[in-house]
Amino acid sequence: MQINRDNYSSYSKMIQQLLGGKNGTPDPYGTDYGNYSLRYTPTERPFTKPDWSNIATKQSSSTMSEKEFDLAIRELARKEFSSDNKDHKMIQGLMRKYQSVVAPDRKAIYENSMKKTGGKMNAACMFWNSRGDKSLAYHPITGRWSVFPTAEEQDRTRQFYSIYNDELKRLNAEYGEQSRGRISMDTIHKDLAITSSVGNGKLDIKI
Numbered sequence: 001m002q003i004n005r006d007n008y009s010s011y012s013k014m015i016q017q018l019l020g021g022k023n024g025t026p027d028p029y030g031t032d033y034g035n036y037s038l039r040y041t042p043t044e045r046p047f048t049k050p051d052w053s054n055i056a057t058k059q060s061s062s063t064m065s066e067k068e069f070d071l072a073i074r075e076l077a078r079k080e081f082s083s084d085n086k087d088h089k090m091i092q093g094l095m096r097k098y099q100s101v102v103a104p105d106r107k108a109i110y111e112n113s114m115k116k117t118g119g120k121m122n123a124a125c126m127f128w129n130s131r132g133d134k135s136l137a138y139h140p141i142t143g144r145w146s147v148f149p150t151a152e153e154q155d156r157t158r159q160f161y162s163i164y165n166d167e168l169k170r171l172n173a174e175y176g177e178q179s180r181g182r183i184s185m186d187t188i189h190k191d192l193a194i195t196s197s198v199g200n201g202k203l204d205i206k207i
Contacts, residue, residue: 030123031140036132038123039113045121047138050110050145055136056096056153058105069098070163077167078188084181091164098160102152104129106136 029045032038064072072094080086106127113127114120127136134148149157174191175183 027140029121029140031125032123033140034126034134034137035124036126036128039126039128040116041123042117042120043123045125045140047121047140048143050107050136050138052107054096055106055145055147056099056103056149057107058103059100062101063097069094073098073160073163074167077164078171078185081168081171081175081180082183082185082188095157095160099149099153099156102150102156104135104150106147109135 029043030041031043031045076087076091076094079090109127109129113122121138125138125140126134129135133150137146137148138144139146171188172180
C-alpha cells in the first residue's frame with residue numbers, strides 16, 4: 001500500500017481516532033502517529049518486521065535491464081488480454097522491481113532508525129529520510145507497512161502503466177476487443193515472431 005499527500009491526512013486521522021485520539025483513552029504504547037519529534041522514541045509496541053520483497057527499496061543493482069522490463073510489462077498485458085483477467089499480484093510484484101530502480105533506500109532508513117531505538121518501534125510508527133521526508137510507515141492498527149512514493153517513483157509508475165496500456169491498445173487494435181479471453185498466448189507469441197531463443201516460444205519471465 002502507498003500513502004501520498006492526498007490520503008495521508010485521512011489515514012492519520014483514522015489511526016489517531018482508533019488509538020483514542022487526543023481526548024480519548026491514551027494508546028498504551030504512547031503512539032502519536034506521524035509525530036516527527038518522536039521518530040527515535042522507543043516503545044514496547046509489538047510489530048511485524050517489514051518484508052522487503054513487498055516494499056520498493058533501493059537495490060545495489062537492477063535485476064532487469066530497461067528492455068527486459070519493457071518486455072515483461074508487455075507480457076503481463078498480453079496475459080491479461082489472453083485470459084481477460086488482470087493478474088494484480090504479478091503486476092504489483094513487477095511494479096516494485098520497476099520502482100526500485102529509482103526508490104530510496106528504505107531498508108537503510110528503517111535499519112538506521114531501529115538502531116537508535118534499540119530495535120523497538122518508534123512512537124511515531126513512521127520513518128523519515130535524512131532530509132525529513134516521510135518514507136515508510138507502520139500502521140499500528142492494521143499491522144501493515146506502507147510507503148510514501150517519491151516523485152521519481154510516481155513517474156516510474158506512470159511509465160509502467162503507459163507501457164502496459166500501450167500493449168493492451170495494440171492487442172485490441174490487432175485482434176479486436178471481442179478476442180479478449182479467447183486468444184491464446186501461443187498465438188500472440190507466434191504473431192510476434194517470438195522464437196525458441198526466449199524459451200521454446202514462451203517468455204520465461206521471473207517476477
